[in-house]
Amino acid sequence: MAPRARIIPDPPASYPPVPGWARLPSAGEVHDDAAYFAGAALAALHPAACDAHPLGILWRQRLALTCAAVLTRQQGRPEAEAALRDYWYLTPAGGDPGPTGRLLGAFRALGDPRALRPEQWAARLPALFELAAGTALTAALEMAAHQVRGQGDAVRAAAVTALDVTRRRPDARPLAMWLADAVLAKRLGWPAPASLLSSALRPADWRALREGRAEAWIEGCHLAYARSAAASLDLYADLSRRMLRLLTVAPQLRGKEADTMVAILIREDAQPAKTGQTTSDRSSRRLFDRLVALGGARELTGRPTFRLYGL
Secondary structure, eight states: OOOOOOOOOOOOOOOOOOOGGGSOOSSOOOGGGHHHHHHHHHHHHHHHHHOOSTHHHHHHHHHHHHHHHHHHHHTTOOOOHHHHHHHHHHSOTTOOOHHHHHHHHHHHHHTSGGGGOGGGHHHHHHHHTTOOOOHHHHHHHHHHHHHHHOOSOHHHHHHHHHHHHHHHOGGGHHHHHHHHHHHHHHHHTOSSOOOOHHHHOOHHHHHHHHHTOHHHHHHHHHHHHHHHHHHHHHHHHHHHHHHHHHHHHGGGOOSTTHHHHHHHHHHOSOEEOOOOSSOOHHHHHHHHHHHHHHTSOEESSOOSSSOEEEO
């Protein structure tokens, strides 16, 4: 019998990290250079953000998880990234992942190219963020769409968008962060946004946003995008290394759905061991255990049951 043809994805491209001179100093920040650092870091991130490799989907999901966890803390809830991941992946099909799980779903949707279509925002976003419709929300979405069409500093446009949304609807801070990243991506010509802003804001930045101090907020956004762009490119490089290891060990895997599982791990934040079209729960667990033993994947929960696996 001829051996089964293997379907192994292509490896991702590699990109140089943000150089040291373009990274914010760890001890103190020179605020006069905020726009310089933001522009340099975003320019370094640009090739990875524009890459169409499936790894970019996983990368955006990891960024969404981090941002959703930050906004969950902003709402005074205790759930961290691990809990949000559990809500998303362990909720039965058709079930409700809860308010923080739904928030994660909203930021995962930010990584979809549809997020760059301002003409759809009014129809999609109020329901996605569970916000009551009204004239203030409509005006905020129209203003965000106007920023997409503008010229000049993309980070300033993103910051102004978030500030305007928060002024009009103080209950819509997660939406404000979502729209800021969408405006930035549209201005920079990315094929889909990435969740960048929320994860890198400092307490003083959140205070400036709440108090409506425009210049302090805009400066804080420049510094936040400088930090997050550098960290996000580091994350992309780490995921690329993990993917290369997975591709190295993939030919050693056996099982009818081994190649399918490899493809899923490359484009999905996590995956539970479960019954597939031709596999049982037990065979799926064996496959994941084999992957972990070979160093091609990680178990993400540290639990003996209800485990999740990913790069």
